[in-house]
Amino acid sequence: MNQTPTIAIIGGGAAGLATAIFAAQSANKSRRILLLDGAKTLGAKILVSGGGRCNVTHDAVIPEDFNGSRTVIRNILAAFPASAAVDWLASLGGELKREETGKLFPVANTARAVLSALLHRCTELGIEILLNTRVTAISASTESDPHFKIQHETGIISATRVIMATGGRSLPRSGSDGQGWEIAHKLGHTITPTYAALVPLVLADKMFHASVSGIAMDVQLQTFANNRLIDRRRGSLLWTHFGISGPVVMDASRHWVIAHESNAQARIECNLLPGENFETIEKWLVDLATTRAKSSIASAIADRMPERVAKAIISHADVDPATICGQLSRAGRRQLVASLTSLPLPILNHRGWNYAEVTAGGIPLDEINYRTMESRKIPSLYLVGEMLDCDGRIGGFNFQWAWATGHLAGKAAGAPPP
Numbered sequence: 001m002n003q004t005p006t007i008a009i010i011g012g013g014a015a016g017l018a019t020a021i022f023a024a025q026s027a028n029k030s031r032r033i034l035l036l037d038g039a040k041t042l043g044a045k046i047l048v049s050g051g052g053r054c055n056v057t058h059d060a061v062i063p064e065d066f067n068g069s070r071t072v073i074r075n076i077l078a079a080f081p082a083s084a085a086v087d088w089l090a091s092l093g094g095e096l097k098r099e100e101t102g103k104l105f106p107v108a109n110t111a112r113a114v115l116s117a118l119l120h121r122c123t124e125l126g127i128e129i130l131l132n133t134r135v136t137a138i139s140a141s142t143e144s145d146p147h148f149k150i151q152h153e154t155g156i157i158s159a160t161r162v163i164m165a166t167g168g169r170s171l172p173r174s175g176s177d178g179q180g181w182e183i184a185h186k187l188g189h190t191i192t193p194t195y196a197a198l199v200p201l202v203l204a205d206k207m208f209h210a211s212v213s214g215i216a217m218d219v220q221l222q223t224f225a226n227n228r229l230i231d232r233r234r235g236s237l238l239w240t241h242f243g244i245s246g247p248v249v250m251d252a253s254r255h256w257v258i259a260h261e262s263n264a265q266a267r268i269e270c271n272l273l274p275g276e277n278f279e280t281i282e283k284w285l286v287d288l289a290t291t292r293a294k295s296s297i298a299s300a301i302a303d304r305m306p307e308r309v310a311k312a313i314i315s316h317a318d319v320d321p322a323t324i325c326g327q328l329s330r331a332g333r334r335q336l337v338a339s340l341t342s343l344p345l346p347i348l349n350h351r352g353w354n355y356a357e358v359t360a361g362g363i364p365l366d367e368i369n370y371r372t373m374e375s376r377k378i379p380s381l382y383l384v385g386e387m388l389d390c391d392g393r394i395g396g397f398n399f400q401w402a403w404a405t406g407h408l409a410g411k412a413a414g415a416p417p418p
């Protein structure tokens with residue numbers, strides 16, 4: 001059995017690669033840094049991220065961009081803020097550019113550039129990468145044997161320090177299917193219930209989504225659990241053939257999914273005229289009856305939203321789109337106002353783990369030391385990335401979490417023992 005002090009990183013996604021690089025940079029040269037991954041190649045999720053361009057971080061990252069224990073998140077981000085991620089990636093050869101939204105992408109405009117920079121640095125640092133090596137169990141070190149035993153499908157590896165970076169359940173074909181949590185649970189960690197997050201939502205066929213598929217528009221969404229408002233946000237919604245997607249839907253989805261899967265009565269209402277409410281829109285329509293008496297209601301509403309959506313929403317409210325503003329009945333007007341400002345979205349479900357970008361839930365942040373990412377349950381075990389109970393909103397925040405946690409764990413695991 002190899003007795004060279006070994007730091008083993010399980011999982012070679014964004015968090016595992018960052019951990020390996022920081023560990024190798026901090027560690028004594030006699031240490032062996034070993035990265036194990038069950039996949040045939042590394043970086044599947046990096047390559048598909050950001051529409052193939054990899055939104056690596058955001059120019060402004062604050063704890064409020066994340067769901068999870070904010071105090072712990074604040075400390076982790078403070079140790080490796082977005083500016084540190086930008087400098088670090090640039091030092092690897094991955095220069096970034098900022099887009100109008102504040103999202104940062106590689107100048108090369110392709111996720112491959114980010115993955116190549118990370119892998120190149122791993123090679124320079126002599127990090128050993130074992131692919132096709134799916135870990136099935138880990139046993140902790142004991143007083144008589146200070147080595148972890150990492151069991152994989154064809155053998156056992158000993159290590160003095162172990163970092164788990166096995167991700168969550170999103171995009172399972174990338175190799176992240178939740179097995180890491182089972183291993184961590186057997187080691188003594190709690191796993192809070194896990195839910196699909198940043199996931200598109202499927203609507204019932206009675207809705208008009210398919211007829212306006214491909215149209216994006218600014219809306220406000222309000223999510224309720226048992227009639228209690230649990231989330232409110234504004235942003236771009238994309239109508240699709242199956243339902244709804246787009247940044248505002250992705251960000252709201254975790255709240256609906258968690259409520260729905262916790263057996264609460266979950267619903268989302270959509271305001272197609274954000275900033276307006278029932279009263280202001282009703283007044284607008286009443287005024288139109290005199291100011292644009294002869295215009296069709298469809299053309300009046302199409303002044304404020306894409307025409308196809310305007311027609312669809314008018315029909316949805318049981319009003320004939322050809323009705324002229326001066327002849328809209330009171331009942332029709334009130335139905336239309338309700339549909340425009342608080343349209344109930346008939347959500348059947350989320351689109352599934354194959355379409356979820358991230359996982360909500362996981363290992364509670366109070367079970368790690370936020371200065372080092374070391375487990376509070378098992379000394380010399382470290383936990384990083386998506387497997388922790390922290391999920392960011394859309395915009396590069398989840399990669400920022402992977403880099404920041406990997407930075408702390410790598411530096412701590414690579415440091416000589418006290």
Ligand SMILES: Cc1cc2nc3c(=O)[nH]c(=O)nc-3n(C[C@H](O)[C@H](O)[C@H](O)COP(=O)(O)OP(=O)(O)OC[C@H]3O[C@@H](n4cnc5c(N)ncnc54)[C@H](O)[C@@H]3O)c2cc1C
Nearest residue numbers: 011013014015038049050055135167175385386396398399
């Ligand atoms: C389609 C899509 C687009 C996204 N776009 C963005 C974006 O633009 N910006 C952003 O910030 N975030 C984005 N995300 C989220 C981001 O990709 C993840 O949050 C991040 O990659 C998580 O990194 P991780 O290293 O923790 O986990 P993962 O990337 O999931 O890596 C885990 C690794 O562990 C390996 N593994 C799992 N179990 C085992 C085991 N038992 N033994 C050995 N190996 C194992 C897996 O094979 C995998 O390689 C996107 C996600 C998806 C799915």
